[in-house]
Amino acid sequence: MTFAMLPRRKTRILALRYVGAIVLTLIFLFPVYWLFMISFKTPDEIYHVPPLWVPGQIQFSNYYVLFKDGDVVAIANSLIVAGVSSVVAIILGTLCAYSLARFGTGGENLAMWIISQRMIPPIAVVFPIFLIYVYFGMVDGFFGLILLYTAFNLPYVIWMMRGYIIDVPLELEESALVDGLNRWQVIWKVVFPMVRPGLMATSVFTFVFAWNDFLFALVLTRTEVITFPVQLTHYFGGQSNFWAKIAAMSVLGTLPIFVAVSVMQRYLVRGISLGAVKG
Amino acid sequence: MTSSISLDSAKPARGHAIARVLENRLPYLIIAPAILILLLVGLFPLIYSLVVSFQHVTMTENDRSFVGLMNYAELFRDARLWEALGHTAIITVIALPLELLIGFLMAQLFIDRMLGRQVFVALLVLPTVISPIVAGATWRLMFDVRFGPVGEILSFFAGEPVRILWTVNPSFVYPAIIICEVWQWSPFMFLLLLAALSNVDQSQLEAAELDGASYFRVLRAIVLPSIAPVIAVACLIRGLDLVRIFDIIWALTEGGPGSMTETISLYTYVQGFSQFETSYTAAIAFLVIALLTVITTVVLKRMELAR
Amino acid sequence: MADVRLSGVHKYYGNVHAVRGVDLTIKDGEFAVLVGPSGCGKSTLLRTIAGLEDPDQGTIAIGGAVVNDLRPRERNIAMVFQNYALYPYLTVKENIAFGLRARKTPEIEIRKRVSEAAEMLGIGGLLDRHPRQLSGGQRQRVAIGRAIVRKAELFLFDEPLSNLDAQLRDEMRTEIKRLHHEITTTMIYVTHDQVEAMTLADRIVLLREGKIEQQGAPLELFERPQTGFVAGFLGSPSINLIPAKLVATADGISAAFENGGTLDLPRSRAAALREAIGRPILLGIRPQHFSRASGAPLREGVISYAAIADLIQPTGTRTFTTIKIGGVDAIAELQAHDVESHGERIELAVDLNRAVLIDPASGQVIN
Numbered sequence: 001m002t003f004a005m006l007p008r009r010k011t012r013i014l015a016l017r018y019v020g021a022i023v024l025t026l027i028f029l030f031p032v033y034w035l036f037m038i039s040f041k042t043p044d045e046i047y048h049v050p051p052l053w054v055p056g057q058i059q060f061s062n063y064y065v066l067f068k069d070g071d072v073v074a075i076a077n078s079l080i081v082a083g084v085s086s087v088v089a090i091i092l093g094t095l096c097a098y099s100l101a102r103f104g105t106g107g108e109n110l111a112m113w114i115i116s117q118r119m120i121p122p123i124a125v126v127f128p129i130f131l132i133y134v135y136f137g138m139v140d141g142f143f144g145l146i147l148l149y150t151a152f153n154l155p156y157v158i159w160m161m162r163g164y165i166i167d168v169p170l171e172l173e174e175s176a177l178v179d180g181l182n183r184w185q186v187i188w189k190v191v192f193p194m195v196r197p198g199l200m201a202t203s204v205f206t207f208v209f210a211w212n213d214f215l216f217a218l219v220l221t222r223t224e225v226i227t228f229p230v231q232l233t234h235y236f237g238g239q240s241n242f243w244a245k246i247a248a249m250s251v252l253g254t255l256p257i258f259v260a261v262s263v264m265q266r267y268l269v270r271g272i273s274l275g276a277v278k279g
Numbered sequence: 280m281t282s283s284i285s286l287d288s289a290k291p292a293r294g295h296a297i298a299r300v301l302e303n304r305l306p307y308l309i310i311a312p313a314i315l316i317l318l319l320v321g322l323f324p325l326i327y328s329l330v331v332s333f334q335h336v337t338m339t340e341n342d343r344s345f346v347g348l349m350n351y352a353e354l355f356r357d358a359r360l361w362e363a364l365g366h367t368a369i370i371t372v373i374a375l376p377l378e379l380l381i382g383f384l385m386a387q388l389f390i391d392r393m394l395g396r397q398v399f400v401a402l403l404v405l406p407t408v409i410s411p412i413v414a415g416a417t418w419r420l421m422f423d424v425r426f427g428p429v430g431e432i433l434s435f436f437a438g439e440p441v442r443i444l445w446t447v448n449p450s451f452v453y454p455a456i457i458i459c460e461v462w463q464w465s466p467f468m469f470l471l472l473l474a475a476l477s478n479v480d481q482s483q484l485e486a487a488e489l490d491g492a493s494y495f496r497v498l499r500a501i502v503l504p505s506i507a508p509v510i511a512v513a514c515l516i517r518g519l520d521l522v523r524i525f526d527i528i529w530a531l532t533e534g535g536p537g538s539m540t541e542t543i544s545l546y547t548y549v550q551g552f553s554q555f556e557t558s559y560t561a562a563i564a565f566l567v568i569a570l571l572t573v574i575t576t577v578v579l580k581r582m583e584l585a586r
Numbered sequence: 587m588a589d590v591r592l593s594g595v596h597k598y599y600g601n602v603h604a605v606r607g608v609d610l611t612i613k614d615g616e617f618a619v620l621v622g623p624s625g626c627g628k629s630t631l632l633r634t635i636a637g638l639e640d641p642d643q644g645t646i647a648i649g650g651a652v653v654n655d656l657r658p659r660e661r662n663i664a665m666v667f668q669n670y671a672l673y674p675y676l677t678v679k680e681n682i683a684f685g686l687r688a689r690k691t692p693e694i695e696i697r698k699r700v701s702e703a704a705e706m707l708g709i710g711g712l713l714d715r716h717p718r719q720l721s722g723g724q725r726q727r728v729a730i731g732r733a734i735v736r737k738a739e740l741f742l743f744d745e746p747l748s749n750l751d752a753q754l755r756d757e758m759r760t761e762i763k764r765l766h767h768e769i770t771t772t773m774i775y776v777t778h779d780q781v782e783a784m785t786l787a788d789r790i791v792l793l794r795e796g797k798i799e800q801q802g803a804p805l806e807l808f809e810r811p812q813t814g815f816v817a818g819f820l821g822s823p824s825i826n827l828i829p830a831k832l833v834a835t836a837d838g839i840s841a842a843f844e845n846g847g848t849l850d851l852p853r854s855r856a857a858a859l860r861e862a863i864g865r866p867i868l869l870g871i872r873p874q875h876f877s878r879a880s881g882a883p884l885r886e887g888v889i890s891y892a893a894i895a896d897l898i899q900p901t902g903t904r905t906f907t908t909i910k911i912g913g914v915d916a917i918a919e920l921q922a923h924d925v926e927s928h929g930e931r932i933e934l935a936v937d938l939n940r941a942v943l944i945d946p947a948s949g950q951v952i953n
Contacts, residue, residue, distance in 0.1 A: 179685030
C-alpha cells in the first residue's frame with residue numbers, strides 16, 4: 001500500500017491490489033447479489049436447505065406477484081412523493097441559495113440556522129408533526145408527505161446549491177447585468193446553466209433521501225399512500241418472512257437509486273459529504 | 280455628445296414599476312418560500328414540542344396545565360431510557376471506528392491509479408446509497424438460520440454445522456446490527472477518504488520518499504494531518520446518523536430480543552406511538568437534540584482548534 | 587457617445603473607506619486610465635461607474651444624465667472583465683451576441699454586428715468554438731468583441747490584460763489602442779500597470795488610497811508630478827530618491843547629502859527654491875536623466891558626476907547600472923555599451939533641470 005504513485009512500488013504490488021480489489025468487491029456485493037438472486041428464485045429454491053447459490057432459472061413470477069397483488073402501488077407512491085418533493089425543494093432551495101450566496105441575505109447566521117435544520121434528528125420532530133398532521137387531516141395523504149420531504153430536504157438543497165452558486169465566477173453575472181439582463185434573467189440564463197451539473201446531482205440526492213426515508217413514512221402513512229420502505233416492512237413476520245416479496249420489492253426499490261447514482265458518480269463525494277469534500 | 284441613455288429599458292417607465300419592485304425585493308422574495316416552509320415544518324413542531332414537554336399530555340388525556348420540569352425529571356428515573364442511550368452508544372462507539380478503519384484501508388487499496396478503478400469504486404459504493412430498510416431486510420435474509428447463506432459460509436470454514444439465530448440470540452444481535460451497519464456505511468468513509476487521500480500534496484510524499492521516511496512516519500507526519508478535516512466531517516456526519524439509528528434496527532431486530540437492541544430513536548418511537556406519552560416523548564426529543572447539539576458543537580470546536 | 591462626470595463619490599465596504607471623495611470629468615471620446623497600486627480604489631470606482639456598486643455618496647453622470655439610480659443594464663455601457671467573463675456553455679458567436687439578444691436586437695442585425703466585430707478582432711475563424719478551446723489572448727478578443735457589438739456609449743475595462751503573458755499583453759495593448767482610434771467611444775480603463783497606463787491613456791488618473799493623486803496627460807504626469815508618490819509610481823525603473831538638504835552656495839543652491847557630498851542645482855530653479863533653504867528634501871532623479879559624459883561642454887543645469895558602476899543589468903537596448911549618490915544606491919539608465927564591467931569608474935552627466943524635489947514631510951513636490 002502506498003500513498004503516492006511511486007513507480008517502483010507500484011508495479012510490484014499491482015497484481016496484489018487487483019486481488020484485494022476483487023475480493024473486497026465480492027464481499028461487499030454478495031448481499032446485493034443474494035437479494036437479486038432470491039428475487040428470481042421459485043419458492044422451492046428459496047426455502048431450500050442448504051441454500052442454493054444460483055437460481056435454477058431466471059424467472060419473474062415474484063415480480064409478477066407484486067404487480068398482481070397491487071403492491072407496486074407503493075413504488076408508484078414513492079416515485080410521486082420523492083419526485084414532486086425533490087422538484088419543489090430544488091426550485092425553492094436554489095432560489096433561496098442564490099439569495100444567500102449573492103446577496104448575503106440574513107448573513108452568516110441564517111445560513112448556519114438552515115444547515116442546523118439538517119442536523120435535527122427526525123425522531124425529535126416526527127411526533128409533534130404527526131399530531132399537527134392529525135389535527136389538519138393530513139395523515140396518509142400525498143400532500144403531507146410531499147410537504148414534509150420538501151422541508152426535510154430544503155436545508156440540504158440550500159446548503160449544496162449555495163456552494164455551487166458561490167463557485168460561479170461573479171464576473172459572469174456582472175457581465176450579464178451590464179449587458180442588459182435583469183436579475184431574474186441572470187439567474188435563469190447565466191447561473192442556471194453554470195450550476196446545472198450541481199443542480200442535477202443535488203436533485204438526485206434529494207430524490208434518494210426522500211425515496212429511502214422510512215421513519216416519516218412509517219408514522220405518516222396508513223393505507224392510502226404507503227411508500228415502498230413501509231410496504232417492505234409489511235412482509236416481515238415474527239416467525240417467517242415473505243422472502244420472495246421482500247427480495248423482489250427491495251430490488252424494485254433499489255434499481256432506480258442505482259441508476260441515478262451511477263449517472264451522478266462524479267458528484268457523489270460532494271453530494272454525500274454535504275459539500276465538505278469536493279472530490 | 281448627446282446622450283442616448285433613453286434607450287429601451289433605460290426609461291423607468293410606469294409599466295416597469297412592478298418589475299422594478301420585484302427586482303428590488305428579489306433577495307427577500309426568493310428566500311421567503313423556503314424559509315416559510317422551514318419555519319412551518321421545522322421550527323413550529325419544535326416549539327410545539329417545547330411547550331408540550333412542560334405539560335402532561337397523553338393521547339387519551341388532554342391536560343394542558345403546566346407541570347414544570349416534571350417530564351425532564353422523569354428522564355433521570357427512566358431506566359429503559361438510559362439503557363436505550365447505552366445501546367445507542369455501544370453501536371456508535373463500535374461501528375464508527377470500524378467504518379473509518381475499513382473505509383481507510385479500502386481507500387488505501389484504490390489510491391493509486393489502476394485499470395478499472397472507476398468500476399470498482401462505483402460497485403463498492405452501492406451499499407451506501409440503498410435504503411437502510413432494504414439493507415436491513417437484505418441482511419435479515421442473509422442471516423436466516425435455515426435459508427440464509429451466512430450460516431452456510433461459517434459452517435464451511437468451521438468444518439462443522441454452525442447454526443446461529445443472529446437476530447434473536449442475545450450474544451449475536453449486536454454483531455448482526457454492526458455487520459449490517461458497517462457493510463452499508465464503510466463505503467461512505469471509503470469514498471470520502473479516497474477523495475481526501477487523492478488531494479494529499481504529491482510533492483510532500485515524494486520528498487518524504489526521498490528522505491527515506493517509513494510508511495507509518497509518512498502516515499503520521501503528512502497524510503493524517505492532511506486528511507484530518509475530511510475525517511472529522513465524515514465522522515460528524517456518520518456519528519450523527521448513528522446516534523439517531525432507527526431503520527436498520529427496525530428491519531433487523533425491531534429492538535429485540537426484548538428491548539435489548541432498543542436505541543434512543545426506537546425508544547422515542549415506542550413512547551410516542553405505543554405508549555402515547557405525548558409530553559414525555561417531547562422531553563426525550565429535547566434530550567436527543569441536546570445530545571446531538573453537544574456532539575456537533577464539540578466536534579466543530581475541535582475542528583476549529585485544529586485549523 | 588458620452589462624457590462621464592463624477593462628483594464627490596464615496597464608497598465604503600464596512601469600515602473600509604475605499605473611495606474617498608472623487609471628482610472626475612472624462613470628456614466624450616477620451617481614453618482615461620485609472621491607475622494606482624492595489625487597493626487604491628480604482629476597480630471600485632470603475633464598478634461604481636458601471637452600476638455594479640452603489641456609491642455611498644456623490645453623483646455619477648453619463649452623457650449629462652445622473653445615473654445613480656439606473657441599473658447597470660440601463661446605463662448603456664459595455665464592460666470587459668479581467669477574467670474575460672465568457673459563458674463557458676455558449677459558443678464564441680453566442681457569447682458575442684449575448685448582450686444583443688438580451689436587448690432583443692433583430693437576428694439580422696446581430697449577425698451583421700457579430701461578423702463585423704469578429705473581423706475587426708481577427709477571430710472570424712473561432713466563432714463556433716467554446717471558450718475552453720481558446721487561448722488566453724483569443725478569449726480576451728472575444729470579451730472585447732462582446733463589448734464592441736453593443737455599440738455602447740461608454741466602454742469600461744477592468745484590468746483586461748493582467749491574465750495574459752508579457753508578449754500577448756503588448757500585442758493586445760496595441761489592439762485596444764487601435765480599437766479606440768476606430769470606434770472613438772469614451773473608454774475608462776483600470777490597470778495597475780504603469781506602462782499600460784502611459785501607452786494607452788489620453789489622460790491618466792492616478793489614484794491613491796481612494797483619492798485622486800493627480801490626473802492629466804501621460805507625459806504631463808511623468809514630467810511634472812505634483813507629489814513624490816506620482817513621481818515614484820510612474821517610470822521604470824522608478825525614480826531615484828536621494829535624501830539631502832538644500833544649502834545656499836556662492837552662486838546658487840546645492841543639495842547637500844548626508845555623506846558630505848553636494849550637487850549644484852540649476853540656477854534657473856534657484857528662485858523657486860530659495861524658501862526651502864535649510865530644509866531636508868528628497869532629490870528625485872530619473873534613471874534616464876543620467877548619461878555617459880562625452881567630454882563636450884555641459885549644458886546649463888547638467889553637471890558631471892564620477893561614479894563606480896556596481897550592478898550592471900543590460901536589457902539589450904539600454905543598460906541599467908547601480909551607482910552611489912549621496913551614500914545611497916541609485917540607478918542610471920545608459921546606452922547599451924556605456925558600461926561593461928562591475929567596478930568600472932564612469933564619468934556621468936546628470937541632467938538636474940528635470941530633477942524633482944520633494945518635501946519628505948508632506949510628500950508634495952517643491953516648485
